[in-house]
Amino acid sequence: MSDTARPVEQPRRRSLLDSLEIDTRLLGMLLAFLVICLAFNYMTGGRFLSPRNIFNLSIQTVSVAIMATGMVFVIVTRHIDLSVGALLATCSAFMAMTQQNWLPGYLGLELGSPLIAPVAIAVGLVAGTVIGAAQGWLIGYLTIPSFIVTLGGLLVWRNVAWYLTGGQTIGPLDETFQLFGGINGTLGVTLSWVLAVLAAAAAVWSVFSARRAKLAHEFPVKPLWAEVVMAAIFAGAILGFVAILNAYQVPVGRLRRIFEERGEVLPDDFTMGYGLPISVLLLIVLAVVMTVIARKTRLGRYIFATGGNPDSAELSGINTRLLTVKVFALMGFLCGLSAVVASARLTNHANDIGTLDELRVIAAAVIGGTALSGGIGTIYGAILGALIMQSLQSGMAMVGVDAPFQNIVVGVVLVEAVLLDIAYRVAAIRPKVLAVHLIVLPVLMWLWFGWPFGLGAAVVAVLAWQWMRKKGVM
Template sequence: MQNNAKNFFSKLGLDTRLLGMIGALVVLWIVFDVITGGRFLTPRNLFNLSVQTASVAVMATGMVFVIVTRNIDLSVGSMLGFIGMVVAALQVQVLPDMLGLGNPMIWIIGVLAAISLGAMLGAFQGWIIGYLTVPAFIVTLGGFLVYRGAMWWVTEGQTQAPLDATFRLLGGGAEGTLGVTLSWAFGVISAVAAVALMLMSRRRKAGHGFTVKPIWAEGILMGLAAGLILCFVWVMNSYPIAKGAMKRIAKADGIELTEGMVWYHGVAIPVVILLVVTVGMTIVASRTRFGRYVYATGGNPEAAELSGINTRLLTVKIFALMGALTGIASIIASARLNAVDVGLGTLDELRVIAAAVIGGTALSGGFGTIYGAVIGALIMQSLQSGMASVGVDAPLQSIVVGIVLVFAVWIDIVYRRRTGQ
C-alpha cells in the first residue's frame, strides 16, 4: 500500500518537498479552522491572507537568489520603508503641485520611482559585496541601519498620507481587485496557459526521445493545476464587498445601487502582481543563463568562475534584482496601508528570510525554489493570521513563529540527508 502510494507520486514526478510544504499548509489551515469554529477557511479570511502575504512573498522570490549564492540581505525591510517613504512623499508633496492632484501620471511615476530606486540601491550594495568583497552580511546590516535612518530624514519623521487614489489600488482592498468578470478571465487564461505549457514541454521532451510521464499522470497534473487556479478565483469571487465600500464605489463610478444588490471582490491586484512576479522569477531561475549562473555559483563559486562566469557582476545583478523586488513590495505595502510611517517594513527582512528558508532555500547555497519561497511566505502569514484570529497574545505569536522556523529548517536538513542532496 505504501509502495503503491510512493509509486503513484513518483510517476507524477512531483517534488516531495513541495508536497510536504503543501501538506503542512493544509494541516495548518484545517487546525485553525477547527479551533476558530470555521472562521479561518472563509473567503473573507483567505482574501485577506492572500493580500497580506503578497509583499513579503514578492521579496522572498528575490531572497532565494541571494541566499542560493551564499549571500544574505538584511536590508530589505529598511529599504522597503525608505522607498515607501520617498515614493509617498513624492505623491503627497511633490507631484500634485507639479501635475495637479489625481493626475494619472502620478501613480505611474510612483511605481517607476519605487522600482528603479530599489534597483539602484540594491546594485550599489551588490557592487560593494562583489567588487569590494565586503561580506553581504555586513553590507546589508549597514544598509539596514542606513535606510531606516534615511527614511526619517526624508520627511523628518512625518507620516505621509493619503496616497494617490490609483496607486492605492495596487495594495488591494475593496476597490483594488480585478472584480468578478476579470478574475474569471484571469483564472481561465492562467489555467489554459498552465496546461499549454505542460503539453509543450511534454512534446519537446518526446521529440528528443526522452521518456515522458505516463499520459494519465500528466492529465492529473494538468487537472490539478487548472483546478487549483479556478478554485482560488472562485473563492475570491465569493467574498462580498461590504455595504459601505459598495456605496463608495457606486458613487465613484456613478452607478445606482438597488436593494439586495451584492458585489464580490475577486482576485486582489497585489495577488496578481505576486503571481506575475512568481511566474517571471521562475522563468528567470530555470530558463535563463542568469538563473543558471546563480545556481552554478551557489553550488561551486570556483567552478562558476573557471567556466568564465563573471561572478562579481552576477552579485551586482542579483542584489539589483532583490532591490527592484523590494521596490515592488514597497508599493504593495504602502498602498495597502494608504500611508507610510517611519515603522513601515520593520522586521520584514526576517520574515522574508524565514519565508525563503521555510520554503527550502539552503543557507549553504545552491538550493532553493521560487515557488517554495512563496509557499513559505504563505505558511508564515497563515501561522500569524491564524494565531491572531485564535486570540494568541502577540509575544506568544513571536515565540511560536521562532520555534516553527527552527523546526522547519531542521526538517529540511533531515530531508536533504535522506535524499542525499
Template sequence: MSQATTGPAATAGGAKSDGGLGGFIRATEIDTRMLGMVGALLVIWVVFHILSGGIFLTPRNLWNLTVQTASIAVMATGMVLVIVTRNIDLSVGSILGFTGMAMAALQVDILPGLLGFNSPFSWIITLAVGVAIGIVIGGLQGYVIAFLGVPAFIVTLGGLLVWRGGAWWLTSGRTVAPLDDTFRLMGGGATGSLGETWTWILAIVACVAVAVSLVMARRRRHGYGFPLRPVWAEAAMAIIAFAAILGAAWILNSYHWPSAIARRYAEAQGIEAPEGGLQIGYGVAVPVLIAIVVGIVMTFVARRTRFGRYVFAIGGNPEAAELAGINTRWVLMKVFMLMGALAALGAAISTARLNAATNALGTLDELYVIAAAVIGGTSLAGGAGTIIGAMLGALVMQSLQSGMVLLGVDSPLQSIVVGVVLVVAVWIDTVYRRRAA
C-alpha cells in the same frame, strides 16, 4: 522513436513499481518537499479554522490573507536567488521602509506641485523612482559584497540600520499620507481588485496556460529522448491544477463588497440595487496579481535565462563557476540589484495598502522573507531553491501570523513562533540534504 514512460508502469529496473501514493508521486514526479509544504499549509488552515470557531477558512479571511502575503511573496522571490548564491540580505525590510517613505513623500510633497493632484502620471513616476532607488541601494550593497569582499551578512546588517534611519531622516519621522488614488490600487481594496468577471477570465487563461505548458513539456522531453510520464499522470496533474485555480477564483469571488460601498457604487453608476442589496465580488486583488506576475517572471529568469543558470552555478560551486568563465562578481551584484528592485515593489504594495508610509513600515519583514525562502526549500548551503516554493513559504508564514492574530496571540509570542518555525525549517532542510547526499 518509441515513447518510454515512467511511473508505476515502468521503472529503471524494468519491474513494476508499487501503487498507492508512492506510485502516484513517482509517476507524476511531484516534488515531495513541495507536497509536504502544501500538506503542512492545509493542516495549518484546518487547525486555525477549528480554533478560531470557523473564521479562518472564510472567503473574507482568505482574501485578506492573499493580499497580506503579496508583499512578502514578491520579496521572497528575490531572496531565493540571494540565498542560492550562498549570501543573505538582512536589509530588505529597511529598504522597503526607505523606498516606501521616498515614494510617499514624492507623490504627496513633490509631484502635486508639478503635476497637480491625482495626475494620471503620478503613480507611474512614483513607482519608477521607487524601483530605481531600490536598484541603486541593492547595487551599492552588491558592489561592496562582490567587489570589495565584505561579507553579505555584515553589509546587509549595516544596511538594515542605515536604511531604517534613512527612512526616518527623509520626513523627520512623520507619517506621510494620503497617497495618490491610482497608486492606492496596488494595495487592493474594493477598487483595487479585478472583480468577478475578470477573475474568471484570468482563471480560464491560467488553466489554458497550464494545459499548454504540460503539452509543451511533454514534447520537449520526447524530443530529447527523455522518459515520458504516463498520460494518466499528466491528466491527473492537469485536473489538480485546474481544480486549484478555479477553486481559488470561486473563493475570491465569494467575498463581496461591504453593503455601503456597493450601495454607493450602484448610485454612482445608476444601477438599481435588488432588494437584498447589490452583491459584487472582490475577485483577485491587484497586489496578488502583481505577486503572481512577479512569480512567473522570476521563475522564467531562474530557469530559462543565462543569468539564472549562472546564479545556480555560482551557488553550487563558486570556484568552478569562475573557472568556467562566469563573471561571478557582476552576477552577484545584479542579484542584489534585483533584490532591491523587488523590495521597492513590495514597498509600493505595502504603502498602497495602508494608504500611508510610516517609520515602522517593513519592520521585521526581513525575517519573514528569509523564512519564506527557507521554508520553501531554498538551501542556506546554496545552489538549490525554487520561486514557487518561496511564494508558498510566504503564504505559510502569513497564515501563521494571521491565524495567531485571529486567536488573539500577543505579538511577542507571534515572534517566538515564527523564530521556532524558521529554525525547524532549517533543521529539516539540513536533514533532507544529508540523507540525499
C-alpha cells in the same frame, strides 16, 4: 562453462508519487499548510477558511512573497540580505514624498493627476535598484561580507527613510497608486473568471507542451494518465482559488456609497464580489517571470552554478562579482515593488513600514526549501513559505494569541524548517530527527489542543514508527 539460469528481474512498480513525479519536499510543505489551515479553521469556528479571510490572507502575503522571490537568488549565491525591510521603507518614503511634496511642489501635479502614480512608482523602483546595486558592488568587488554590508544597510536605510519624511506619516496616497494595495484595487468577478480560465488553459497547455518536447528529444515522460492528473490539479487549483475570491462580497454599506457617488440608488438584493486583487495578480506574474529567469535564462543558470560551487563557476568564465551586483540590484528592485504594495495597502507611508520584514523574508525562503549553503532553491517554494508564515500569524491573531508568543512560534518554525531541510539532505541524522518529532509532536498536541488530540497524535506516531522501522528508515 555451464549456463546458469538467472531469474528475470521484474520491473519495480512505481508508486503514485513516483508516477506523478511530485517533489516530496513540496508535498510536505503543502501538507503542512493544509494542516495549519484545518487546525485554525477548527479553532476559529470556520472563519479561517472563509472567503473574506482567504482574500485578506492573500493580499497580506504579497509584500513578503515578492521580496522572498529575490531572496531565493541571494541565498542561492551564498549571500544574505538583512536590509530588505529597511530598503522597503526607504523606497516607500521616496514614493510618498514624490506624491505629496516633490511633484506638487516642483511640477504642480496634484493628487489625481494620471502622472502621479507612474512617476512615483518609477522613483521607488529606481531608488531600490540603485541602492541594491551599490550594496552588491560593496559585496562583489570590495569583498565585504554580505552580512556586514546589509546589516549596515538595515541601520542606514531605516533612518534615511525617517529623515526623508521628517518622521511623519505621509498620506493619503494617490488613488491610482492605491489600486496596488489589495482591497482598493480588484478585477471584479467577470474579469477574474476570464483570467482564471485563460490561466487554467495555459497551465494545461504547458503540461502537454512539455510532454511533447520531451518525446521529441526521446526523454522519458510520465504516463499519460499522470499528465492528465497533474493538468487537472493545476487547473482545479487556479479555478478554485478564483472562485473563493469571487465569493467574497462587497459590503452593502460600501456598495451604497459607490452608487451614491454615481447619483444612483442601490437596487434591492444587489450583490457584487471583489474578485482577484491586482496585487495578487502582480505576484503571480512576478512568480512566472522569476521562475523563467531561474530555469530558462543564462542569468539563472549562472546564479545556481555560482551557488553550487563559486570557485568552479569563476574558473568556467562566470563573472561572479558582476553577478553579485546583478542579484542585489534585482533584490533592491523587488524591495521597491514590494514597497508599492505595502504602502498602497496602508494608503500611506508610516515610519514602521517593513519592520522585521527582513526576518520574515529570509524565513519564507528557508521554509520554502532554499538551502543556506547555497545552490538550491525554488521561487514557488519561497512563495509557499511566505503563505505558511502569514497563515501562522493570521491564524494566531484570530484565536487571540499574544504578539510575543506569535514571534516565538515563528522563530520555532524557522528552526524547524532548517532542521527538516538538513534531515532531508543528510541521511545520517535523519533517524534522530524523525525520532525526536515522533516523541515531541504528541506532547505538543496534548498541551495545545487537549488530551484527545494528544492521544490521536500518539497513535499516529506509534504507527509511523512501526512503518518506518519496517521500511528501514529508523
